[in-house]
Amino acid sequence: MNETLRWTRKDLLGIAPLDAPEIELILDTAESFLEVAERPIKKVPTLRGKGVINLFFEPSTRTRSSFELAEKRLSADSMNVSASTSALVKGESLLDTATNLQAMSPDLIIIRHQHPGVPHMLAKRLEAGVINAGDGAHEHPTQALLDALTIRRNKGRIKGLRVAIIGDIEHSRVVRSNIQLLNKLGAEVTIAGPRSMMPAAAHALGATVSYDLDEALEGRDVVMMLRTQLERHKRSLVPSVREYFKLFGLTHARLARAADDVIVMHPGPMNRGTEIASDVADGPASVILEQVANGVAVRMAVLYLLSTAATGAAPTAAGQSDKEPHAGDGAHRGES
Amino acid sequence: MSEGAARLIRGGRVVDPSQGIDGTFDVLIEDGKVVRIEERIEAPDGAEITDAEGLVVTPGLIDIHIHLREPGFEYKETVGTGVVSAAAGGFTAVACMANTAPVNDSRSVTEHILLEADRHPYARVYPIGAVSKGMAGEELAEIGEMASAGAVAFSDDGLPVMSSSLMRRAFQYAQHYDVPVIQHAEDLDLTGPGVMHEGEWSTRLGLPGIPGAAEDVMVARDLLLAEDTGGRYHVAHMSTGRALELVRLFRARGVNATCEVSPHHLLLTDQAVSDYGFATCTKMKPPLRAKADVEALIAGVVDGTVDCIASDHAPHHHDEKDVQFSAAPFGIVGLETTVSLLLDRLVHAGIIDLSRLIELLSTGPARVLGLEGGTLTPGSTADITLLALDREVTVDPGSFRSKGTSTPFSGWNLRGVAVGTMLAGVPVRLP
Amino acid sequence: MTHPSEDRSRTDPSKTERAILDDAEMARVVRRMAGELLEREPDLASLMLLGIRTRGLPLAERIADEVERMEGVRLEIGALDITLYRDDLSTIGPQPVVRGSELQSPVEGRVVVLCDDVLFTGRTIRAALDEVGDYGRPKAVRLAVLVDRGHRELPIHADIVGKTIETDRDELVEVAFREIDDGEWVRVLQGRGGA
Numbered sequence: 001m002n003e004t005l006r007w008t009r010k011d012l013l014g015i016a017p018l019d020a021p022e023i024e025l026i027l028d029t030a031e032s033f034l035e036v037a038e039r040p041i042k043k044v045p046t047l048r049g050k051g052v053i054n055l056f057f058e059p060s061t062r063t064r065s066s067f068e069l070a071e072k073r074l075s076a077d078s079m080n081v082s083a084s085t086s087a088l089v090k091g092e093s094l095l096d097t098a099t100n101l102q103a104m105s106p107d108l109i110i111i112r113h114q115h116p117g118v119p120h121m122l123a124k125r126l127e128a129g130v131i132n133a134g135d136g137a138h139e140h141p142t143q144a145l146l147d148a149l150t151i152r153r154n155k156g157r158i159k160g161l162r163v164a165i166i167g168d169i170e171h172s173r174v175v176r177s178n179i180q181l182l183n184k185l186g187a188e189v190t191i192a193g194p195r196s197m198m199p200a201a202a203h204a205l206g207a208t209v210s211y212d213l214d215e216a217l218e219g220r221d222v223v224m225m226l227r228t229q230l231e232r233h234k235r236s237l238v239p240s241v242r243e244y245f246k247l248f249g250l251t252h253a254r255l256a257r258a259a260d261d262v263i264v265m266h267p268g269p270m271n272r273g274t275e276i277a278s279d280v281a282d283g284p285a286s287v288i289l290e291q292v293a294n295g296v297a298v299r300m301a302v303l304y305l306l307s308t309a310a311t312g313a314a315p316t317a318a319g320q321s322d323k324e325p326h327a328g329d330g331a332h333r334g335e336s
Numbered sequence: 337m338s339e340g341a342a343r344l345i346r347g348g349r350v351v352d353p354s355q356g357i358d359g360t361f362d363v364l365i366e367d368g369k370v371v372r373i374e375e376r377i378e379a380p381d382g383a384e385i386t387d388a389e390g391l392v393v394t395p396g397l398i399d400i401h402i403h404l405r406e407p408g409f410e411y412k413e414t415v416g417t418g419v420v421s422a423a424a425g426g427f428t429a430v431a432c433m434a435n436t437a438p439v440n441d442s443r444s445v446t447e448h449i450l451l452e453a454d455r456h457p458y459a460r461v462y463p464i465g466a467v468s469k470g471m472a473g474e475e476l477a478e479i480g481e482m483a484s485a486g487a488v489a490f491s492d493d494g495l496p497v498m499s500s501s502l503m504r505r506a507f508q509y510a511q512h513y514d515v516p517v518i519q520h521a522e523d524l525d526l527t528g529p530g531v532m533h534e535g536e537w538s539t540r541l542g543l544p545g546i547p548g549a550a551e552d553v554m555v556a557r558d559l560l561l562a563e564d565t566g567g568r569y570h571v572a573h574m575s576t577g578r579a580l581e582l583v584r585l586f587r588a589r590g591v592n593a594t595c596e597v598s599p600h601h602l603l604l605t606d607q608a609v610s611d612y613g614f615a616t617c618t619k620m621k622p623p624l625r626a627k628a629d630v631e632a633l634i635a636g637v638v639d640g641t642v643d644c645i646a647s648d649h650a651p652h653h654h655d656e657k658d659v660q661f662s663a664a665p666f667g668i669v670g671l672e673t674t675v676s677l678l679l680d681r682l683v684h685a686g687i688i689d690l691s692r693l694i695e696l697l698s699t700g701p702a703r704v705l706g707l708e709g710g711t712l713t714p715g716s717t718a719d720i721t722l723l724a725l726d727r728e729v730t731v732d733p734g735s736f737r738s739k740g741t742s743t744p745f746s747g748w749n750l751r752g753v754a755v756g757t758m759l760a761g762v763p764v765r766l767p
Numbered sequence: 768m769t770h771p772s773e774d775r776s777r778t779d780p781s782k783t784e785r786a787i788l789d790d791a792e793m794a795r796v797v798r799r800m801a802g803e804l805l806e807r808e809p810d811l812a813s814l815m816l817l818g819i820r821t822r823g824l825p826l827a828e829r830i831a832d833e834v835e836r837m838e839g840v841r842l843e844i845g846a847l848d849i850t851l852y853r854d855d856l857s858t859i860g861p862q863p864v865v866r867g868s869e870l871q872s873p874v875e876g877r878v879v880v881l882c883d884d885v886l887f888t889g890r891t892i893r894a895a896l897d898e899v900g901d902y903g904r905p906k907a908v909r910l911a912v913l914v915d916r917g918h919r920e921l922p923i924h925a926d927i928v929g930k931t932i933e934t935d936r937d938e939l940v941e942v943a944f945r946e947i948d949d950g951e952w953v954r955v956l957q958g959r960g961g962a
Contacts, residue, residue: 032848032867040873041901044851074851094660115662116542117614124613136662137542176542199539200547304851304865 007305011123011130014139015180023184027149029301030294036073037296047076050307051106055098056133057083057113062268063133063143066292067110070299076107076307098122107307111135129306137171142302143267144177146295148185150287151222153294154263159186162259164216165207166248167226167275168197168237174226174267179207192216193226194247196237213248217257224265225250228275241274251277255285263287342366343761344379348388348722352395353695354711363393365718368760372714386763388722394694395712396428396719396757398701399671401493401518401572401596401646404430404461407448408437413651413739415452415461418671421649421738422459423764425672426754428719429460429709430649431701434471435494441466441477446485458764459757460719462488462707467506467517473498476505483513488705491518493572496554498524503558507567516568516594516705521554521579522546522622531662533606533623541610543661546623548576555579559586562593570704571595573648575622577632584641594643594704597633599670599677600744602645605630608744609661616657616664617744620650637696638688644700647674651740669733669740676729677745679752683725690725718761721754729753737766783957787914787932787940790951796929797826800911801833803927808878811840813906815877819895820848820866823883825944826913830882845870847881852894874903880927884942886912889923914953916940 005021015023036044052071056064064080071078081101094113101109108129111119116138123130134140152158163182165175169191182189189207192215202209210216217223228244238244255262264276264285272278281288345363350373352358362377363370379385399422405413413421415432422430432449434440440449446463453461465482469475471492479490490510496519497503506517527546532538534545555571559582562569574580574595583595600620605627608618618624636642647670657664678697682688688696698721702710709719731748733741757764788796808814816831818824824846831842846869853863881895892910899908911927916934932955934940939956943949 029865032865035867035869036851039901040903043901045897046851046853093655094663095658113660115660117661120614121660135542139542173542176540200534200545201536201539204536204539301865 007309009306009309011119011132012141012302012306013120013123013130013132015141015144015177015184016139018141018184020184023145023148023181026145026298026301026305027152029305030145030149030297033297033300033304034294036300037293043073043075045075046304047071047074047307050076050108051104052076052078052108052110052303053101053104053106053128054078054080054110054133055101055112056080057111057118058134059083060112060134062292063112066295067133067299070296070303073296074300074303076303079106094118095122095125098126102126102128108303129309131302131306134173137173137176139177140173141177142295142299143174144181145302146291146298147174147178147224147265147267148181149294149298150265150291151263153290154287155221158182161187161221162190162219163187163222163224164190164192164220164258165224165226166192166213166216166250168228169193169202169205169226170197170199171229172226174224176205178224179205183207190216190220192248194238194244213250213254214257217254220258220262222263222265223250223255223258224267225270225276227267227269228271245274249273249275249277250280252279252283255280265291268292342371342380342383343386343718344377344383345386345388345393345720346377346379348391348393350393350712351690351694352712353691354395354699355713357712358691363712363718363720365761368718368762370712370714370716370718373712390724391755392690392723392725393712394721394723395698395710395716396759397426397675397694397697397721397754398429398431398707398709399427399647399649399674399697400431400462400489400644400701400705401598402430402432402649402671403435403494403651403667404432404449405651406436406452407445411653411739412656415449416456417737417739418649418651419453419456419458419461420766421669421671421736423757424737424766426675426721426723426757427459427671428721428757428759428764429462429707430671431462431464431488431705433464433491433493434466435492439466439471440464440482440487441469441471443478443481443485446482446487450486457759458766460709460759462486462705464489464491464493464518466490467492467497468502471495473502476502476509479506479509479515480513483515487515488707489516489518489570491520491572493518493520496520496522496524500557500561504561504565507562507565507569511565511567514568514706516570518570518572519554519558520572520621521551521558521574523550523553526550526553531619531623532609533625535606535626537606537610541614543609546621548578548625548629551576551622552578552582555582559583559591559593562586563589563591567592569593573598573601573622573646574633574642575601575625575629577629580632580636580641584636595641596644596646596701596704597637597642598646598648599674600668601625602630602633602637603677603681604744612744614661615744616659616661617668617742617746619661619664619666620648620668621666634687637682638692642696643704645674645678645696646701647671649738649740651738652742653739654741657742668742668744669736669738670743671738672736673731673743673745675723675754676731676750676752677748679723679725680750684751718758720758720761722756722758723752724755725752727751727753727755785955785957786952787955788930788953790945793913793951793953796913797829798833800913800927800929801830801837804830804880804911805834805837807926808880808909810878811838811842813876813878814880815843815845815872815874815905816880816882817845817847817870817895817899819881819883819891820846821947822942822944823847823881825946826884826911827880827882828946830911843871847895847898849891849894849898852898854890854894868898870902874899874905877905878907878909879905880909880911882911884913885940886910886915886923886925886928887918887940889919889921892923893921913942914940
């Protein structure tokens with residue numbers, strides 16, 4: 001662990017701005033938070049008195065409840081604002097909604113929006129730290145971080161691993177954040193999906209592009225399946241679920257091409273029988289439920305790091321406490 | 337200057353591509369017309385003198401693609417604020433698009449715009465009428481009525497004419513009045529929900545893309561229809577290399593086709609959407625394109641394929657642009673940045689010479705729309721722009737005379753600026 | 768797990784040092800602390816040593832070593848990271864790294880002995896008590912520290928103290944353990960004020 005590195009960012013908008021040591025700091029911190037979930041009292045007072053607003057413009061049970069649980073386990077005061085209850089439906093602008101929330105002096109605002117760039121716009125205007133909980137097909141940094149934590153805990157490393165990400169690449173924020181994170185930590189990524197679900201310049205994402213599931217699975221250490229929402233797209237990208245499953249559905253037989261100790265991941269919610277067969281989802285290679293547990297720890301780590309980010313204010317000598325970095329901390333002295 | 341009085345513009349570098357002039361000359365103006373251009377002219381009795389030493393004297397610059405927003409959207413811009421913005425940017429004439437409310441699809445709206453223009457004599461205003469009634473893309477608007485009221489061209493700009501049969505009829509019918517049909521070339525079906533150029537950066541940012549093909553397909557269709565009908569075709573704000581290639585090809589086949597490009601499509605790529613952090617000042621239609629497109633457009637500017645540069649000045653209210661990228665309207669302002677941008681980035685950068693730039697900003701646009709102006713030949717109306725080639729400016733939207741302030745060029749340091757304009761020999765004084 | 772050592776190599780001429788214990792003296796002090804512990808808590812099976820990260824942990828291990836040498840019994844050791852329980856997270860400068868706590872078994876019914884290198888304001892121990900409480904309800908909690916330097920801000924006192932020393936408030940007490948640092952000593956650094 002790089003113990004000299006300190007988090008200095010006000011916001012977590014994406015994986016793109018982070019460097020490898022920052023990513024590792026989040027993952028290392030998250031490892032420590034995993035233990036909290038095993039305690040009799042699964043709650044620490046770390047963020048007591050901190051206000052956190054979960055501002056979700058898009059329905060999301062999974063990510064929102066994961067953030068909410070992380071906030072509660074850190075003793076933060078959290079509040080949920082969702083699109084259906086927000087003033088946006090009454091014609092208030094997004095910026096007005098956000099500045100009104102800012103007026104309540106929250107410390108952090110978690111934002112999920114269906115359009116790319118919304119957290120970035122708000123981060124520039126708000127004093128509160130902003131965490132991107134998914135902006136359109138752009139980024140979903142905490143998902144990529146929890147995926148990385150899951151890979152690291154299963155494989156002991158990320159560097160040098162061969163990872164395949166399969167599905168609707170064009171509309172996936174998960175894939176964009178994951179490719180960047182995995183590249184930064186030295187993994188080798190292949191993306192695969194139907195040609196009609198590939199973005200215009202797929203090669204620009206920084207991964208090897210394949211249009212063949214079997215080729216993409218060959219020898220992989222990690223296989224990530226993406227949620228495929230065939231019904232979401234007015235413009236049909238694939239004729240039917242049946243055809244999709246035949247082309248790109250992950251079955252036990254096809255998974256055999258991957259490495260013997262392959263792990264299978266899915267950001268959820270799964271469409272069994274569309275992108276993944278039940279025997280794979282529930283099989284020994286699946287770490288899908290671990291991802292969920294790791295998600296809470298990663299979000300706790302991000303909440304902790306952002307809300308205690310170094311603001312440049314040095315402690316006063318009089319404020320010296322026993323475990324200041326730290327008088328009582330013996331030889332590790334005088335970092336004021 | 338009173339009627340009949342004379343004005344002598346002394347000692348400036350006169351650049352008039354229409355006559356192949358580029359040198360230090362005096363320009364004598366009488367009765368609002370250019371009388372002669374010679375190395376040394378004695379000032380007639382009573383003549384007012386304009387000392388242009390160190391300045392460039394050019395035929396008045398003309399922007400044939402702007403939005404004045406009046407009637408209907410006076411909160412974005414008015415004829416009055418628009419022409420002041422034009423004059424501040426060095427333009428003596430502008431042509432304004434028809435997408436107002438009501439749409440300029442009738443004589444009465446055309447006359448209203450011209451009446452407002454008369455009340456604000458800072459730059460000449462040439463209305464462009466709509467091709468279709470209400471810009472609905474179904475029935476032809478009263479092109480003849482509008483032409484006789486003063487409309488100089490026809491376009492549904494803001495929207496393309498999607499219907500092929502309507503476009504063909506427009507080409508046929510507009511020939512009775514010898515006016516061009518200007519197309520905002522975009523196949524809306526291919527655009528879909530797109531908000532930026534479809535390519536590397538839309539892929540990275542996860543934003544829905546507008547493929548270059550949306551423009552190319554439309555330009556190709558229109559060129560075929562123009563060829564069949566003999567109509568005059570002008571492509572507005574061309575943004576792709578392939579569309580330019582098509583124009584080149586069909587011109588060689590004898591089709592009467594012209595095209596314009598906008599400064600932002602020459603100076604920025606789609607990467608700006610990322611570099612500017614989703615700022616809505618990088619959102620316009622057509623979108624900022626890929627590097628290869630920019631290079632092709634610049635090649636067209638250099639080799640003469642591009643007929644003119646127009647700003648596509650499209651002001652919006654601050655509140656409308658101060659939203660998330662996806663929700664913002666398309667369009668940026670340009671009247672007050674075009675001249676400095678092009679002087680700095682094209683002329684000082686050595687890509688084109690000053691004479692070619694004046695051709696693109698004055699002689700070319702006048703020719704495309706068949707307007708008076710674009711020349712200082714003796715007998716022509718003395719609409720003139722004065723440029724200070726080496727004066728340095730910093731783009732400051734706060735100082736714009738336009739009501740619109742959205743521009744990706746804010747803060748750019750540029751060398752070269754328009755320092756004044758004259759209409760019929762009279763210096764324009766901004767209010 | 769080691770701390771960055773750049774602080775150690777950086778000598779500040781404005782600071783003067785006062786030696787308190789050398790390595791041999793430290794070993795004697797720890798041996799005495801282990802003896803005191805056995806005297807106070809003869810039920811070795813109920814004992815659980817919890818070292819407060821970072822330098823409370825080697826102290827706990829030394830005490831356990833001594834107990835094992837004397838009694839032949841290895842006491843259970845756990846690690847406590849009080850970072851998440853600090854009351855000064857928003858006011859301190861550099862953000863502390865979270866390393867996590869590790870307890871081998873539940874604290875219910877046990878006599879928990881908190882071990883730390885230096886007792887100063889008492890806030891660390893307050894945080895540690897809160898944290899232990901979240902793990903369960905021990906039969907009792909005791910406190911063992913290598914050095915008590917005074918200046919308490921909370922009503923907390925140690926049950927077993929290796930060495931009590933007089934310090935000024937703005938002095939620094941430096942404790943080094945071989946496992947972590949490049950030597951073994953206790954000393955007081957002066958002249959911190961105004962740093």
